[in-house]
Amino acid sequence: MELFHNPNIDWLGKKWYFLGFSLVFSIAGILSMAFWHHVPLGVDFKGGTQIRVDFTQMPNEEHVRHAMDQAGVRDFTIQRVSDPSGHAANKVIISLPESTATDTAHDAGREAVEHALSANYHDSAFTIEQVQIVGPTAGKQLQEQAIEATLYSLLGMLIYLWFRFELIYGVAAVAAVFHDTLITIGAFSLTNKEITLTVIAAILTLIGYSMNDTIVVFDRIRENLALSRREPLGDLVNRSINQTLSRTVISSGLTFMTVLCLYLFGGEVLNGFSFALVVGILIGTYSSIAVAAPMLVAYQEWRAKRGKTAVLPAAKRART
Numbered sequence: 196m197e198l199f200h201n202p203n204i205d206w207l208g209k210k211w212y213f214l215g216f217s218l219v220f221s222i223a224g225i226l227s228m229a230f231w232h233h234v235p236l237g238v239d240f241k242g243g244t245q246i247r248v249d250f251t252q253m254p255n256e257e258h259v260r261h262a263m264d265q266a267g268v269r270d271f272t273i274q275r276v277s278d279p280s281g282h283a284a285n286k287v288i289i290s291l292p293e294s295t296a297t298d299t300a301h302d303a304g305r306e307a308v309e310h311a312l313s314a315n316y317h318d319s320a321f322t323i324e325q326v327q328i329v330g331p332t333a334g335k336q337l338q339e340q341a342i343e344a345t346l347y348s349l350l351g352m353l354i355y356l357w358f359r360f361e362l363i364y365g366v367a368a369v370a371a372v373f374h375d376t377l378i379t380i381g382a383f384s385l386t387n388k389e390i391t392l393t394v395i396a397a398i399l400t401l402i403g404y405s406m407n408d409t410i411v412v413f414d415r416i417r418e419n420l421a422l423s424r425r426e427p428l429g430d431l432v433n434r435s436i437n438q439t440l441s442r443t444v445i446s447s448g449l450t451f452m453t454v455l456c457l458y459l460f461g462g463e464v465l466n467g468f469s470f471a472l473v474v475g476i477l478i479g480t481y482s483s484i485a486v487a488a489p490m491l492v493a494y495q496e497w498r499a500k501r502g503k504t505a506v507l508p509a510a511k512r513a514r515t
Contacts, residue, residue: 198440210485223385227384234384234390248286249322251321256275291307304328341392348399349402366490367488397468408483418435
């Protein structure tokens, strides 16, 4: 199926616009992480207490916030819980920071929430279903493991592309994926959304998705290099991107529509996960065209200036 019949878009001619777009969003995210909201880690990483409360009727979140404020509980967050069908349930998750969870005993967080709600609701109007406590040590370990998982995935992909293509292909693809990850985390910082374990799972998912999209473009470049070695590389790369454009729009567009629905209707519990995928799929599709492919051409131009071969190395054949 083709959405576009013989498109002839000069993608590389717009590389400076793409560079400006990437710089704006990357720098904005870095500034937010450094000076404004920092990296808004959830309880999974910074430690604290998560308390699931079941109400007999649909709770008013503003009323719950007011009850917590009146009781002197600070720095809490409230998340609405949805049932499997996506409809809001009569439950909320109240997250408290580490200082509340480790005050005098493990029950300090539960007691603070129970006292706040009892002052504003009848005891029969709510039930504390579950209390989950993450200590600072466990949170620190989870942070390290999340960073290691992301770095190992990037390293593994670099090695695979080095083996499957050439090193420059791997470097370009990993640089594009790092760009996607940076902008996605920056988006969480700019919007002050908490990063939890489910968000890390989403980031790892989009790393694989973005890499797959980039490999499709690279594979077409490799095929065209074998057929048209005398064609200027810039023209060849533009043609390769245009030839894969229909596939990119169809696959990315359908996936984006799915995760957008998940973000809009999936409830608060899946909000962070789906938000990461919405941002990541948009940026990942963009970077395959606007970041990874121009890096190959820039590499060829750099080699030409040094008097080396002006042709980008063709990809290696897969070993069998």
